[in-house]
């Protein structure tokens with residue numbers, strides 16, 4: 001599992017996007033520690049919060065990309081959708097799990113999907129934004 005802390009190289013340069021990404025990472029880290037404490041109830045609650053925040057973030061990000069006329073918006077939207085479907089599936093599996101070890105594995109899978117948006121997905125529009133002069 002990758003580090004769950006914010007790092008400068010994750011920065012896109014659009015403040016609301018970076019703030020959202022920080023918030024998502026923070027929830028991911030909180031889920032991790034709730035699992036570590038064996039608090040299944042809390043981790044379940046946090047996983048739901050994570051999904052909700054991710055959905056909100058994706059739609060805000062898509063709105064912005066439409067505004068700046070990002071040429072691969074449809075692909076990025078499809079990518080977000082895929083992430084949510086995977087995350088939702090993983091969450092359901094996680095909810096049925098009893099042992100802490102399996103829960104941890106579940107969490108890793110979920111976190112991986114979401115961190116993917118920041119690390120893999122959004123890097124793709126960063127260079128476009130730079131090229132078009134929206135960010136430095």
Ligand SMILES: [Fe+2]
Nearest residue numbers: 061117118122
């Ligand atoms: Fe994002």
Ligand SMILES: [Fe+2]
Nearest residue numbers: 061117121122
């Ligand atoms: Fe994204």
